Amino acid sequence: MPVNHxxxxxxxxxxxxxxxxxxxxxxxxxxxxxxxFSVEFAEHRLYNTGESTRHIDWKLFGRTDKLFxxxxxxxxxxxxxxxxDNSASMHYPEVKGGKSLQNKITxxxxxxxxxxxxxxxxxxxxxxxxxxxxxDVQTQAKSSTAHHxxxxxxxxxxxxxxxxxxxxxxxxxxxxxxxxxxxxRSLIIIFSDMFENIDSNEALFKSLQHLKHNKHEVILFHxxxxxxxxxxxxxxxPYRFVDVETGEEIKVHSxxxxxxxxxxxxxxxxxxxxxxxxxxxxFVQADIHEGYHQVLLAYLLKREKLH
Amino acid sequence: MAIEITDSNFExxxxxxxxxxxxxxxAEWCGPCRMVGPIVEELAKDYEGKAVIGKxxxxxxxNVTMQFGxxxxxxxxxxxNGQVVDKQVGAAPKNILAKKIDTQLV
Numbered sequence: 001m002p003v004n005h006x007x008x009x010x011x012x013x014x015x016x017x018x019x020x021x022x023x024x025x026x027x028x029x030x031x032x033x034x035x036x037f038s039v040e041f042a043e044h045r046l047y048n049t050g051e052s053t054r055h056i057d058w059k060l061f062g063r064t065d066k067l068f069x070x071x072x073x074x075x076x077x078x079x080x081x082x083x084x085d086n087s088a089s090m091h092y093p094e095v096k097g098g099k100s101l102q103n104k105i106t107x108x109x110x111x112x113x114x115x116x117x118x119x120x121x122x123x124x125x126x127x128x129x130x131x132x133x134x135x136d137v138q139t140q141a142k143s144s145t146a147h148h149x150x151x152x153x154x155x156x157x158x159x160x161x162x163x164x165x166x167x168x169x170x171x172x173x174x175x176x177x178x179x180x181x182x183x184x185r186s187l188i189i190i191f192s193d194m195f196e197n198i199d200s201n202e203a204l205f206k207s208l209q210h211l212k213h214n215k216h217e218v219i220l221f222h223x224x225x226x227x228x229x230x231x232x233x234x235x236x237x238p239y240r241f242v243d244v245e246t247g248e249e250i251k252v253h254s255x256x257x258x259x260x261x262x263x264x265x266x267x268x269x270x271x272x273x274x275x276x277x278x279x280x281x282x283f284v285q286a287d288i289h290e291g292y293h294q295v296l297l298a299y300l301l302k303r304e305k306l307h
Numbered sequence: 308m309a310i311e312i313t314d315s316n317f318e319x320x321x322x323x324x325x326x327x328x329x330x331x332x333x334a335e336w337c338g339p340c341r342m343v344g345p346i347v348e349e350l351a352k353d354y355e356g357k358a359v360i361g362k363x364x365x366x367x368x369x370n371v372t373m374q375f376g377x378x379x380x381x382x383x384x385x386x387x388n389g390q391v392v393d394k395q396v397g398a399a400p401k402n403i404l405a406k407k408i409d410t411q412l413v
Contacts, residue, residue: 043397045379
């Protein structure tokens, strides 16, 4: 019987890609992060009549006639929540004619998939939140295989999603909602370009503070197309710049605005870095042209600090 | 060495002590207790003269065990002036236990 190639291809293509990334990376690092995540036997508790007999320590009962239940410590397992900004600006630069040019959303999705794959190996619980103007997708943090598949499916959907609508960003609202809705002491990994309305900067920082207040560990991957968005390297000619989130257009000669633009971006970035340092949030600059390794390195270092 | 506490000397050693007291409720057959045991011994050495560190076998001393409603072992109770001031149920690393004693020492 011929193999249905399409079906085979559709089988977690993303997961495989993530596997290559992670394993390649770990060989390079010569240190495996896969240890110390087991459940630990922490205490014996007296058995209560009527309770499930599943966890009774039968060996102990055999030796001493005492009925005790084994209790396990699971706190070494990490709950990790990945948050992806899916606003229109994250779909920059446009992927033209199906070329494998990377944009911010594909970079974020692949990095997230790589991290998720690692979490899966470690049997850590993972959850996913995707937001634009509102929270589009939110899953609980779980470690079952079925749940991992669901999360991967959500990620794959993000890749298919073209910039058909002018989705704005509401990072602050999304983060506030998230901070309240998930378990305390989670590891939260945010992928966002942090392009918010300039007026709502304060709200954005408050939401980051909210996350820290609920005792979450936070890593913020500031995903940018450094060449264009930070360094403004456009040819010396007139351009038509379109705000992908509002549709606003301006025609301007790139050289005329370069200095001012770079200045403004620098100021915004340094403010972001300062605030993150203040709230003890790991700020990681992630240029989409530099590959996934920087993303994973930062992530692993963070994990080392946690354990 | 951690002091061996029993039903009969509990009043004397723990309740009447003017120093903070750590009491480890343990049993010989309990795996996690054997992880905590050496930690308690180390603490006894570290806090010699500053705090009283003792252990009590729940099998041979049911009275005290019942009195404090200890149903899980290992359980570590912290006493100050004859009152239970803190509690640690289940195996815990040394630094957590040390921190709890330190708070009572201040």
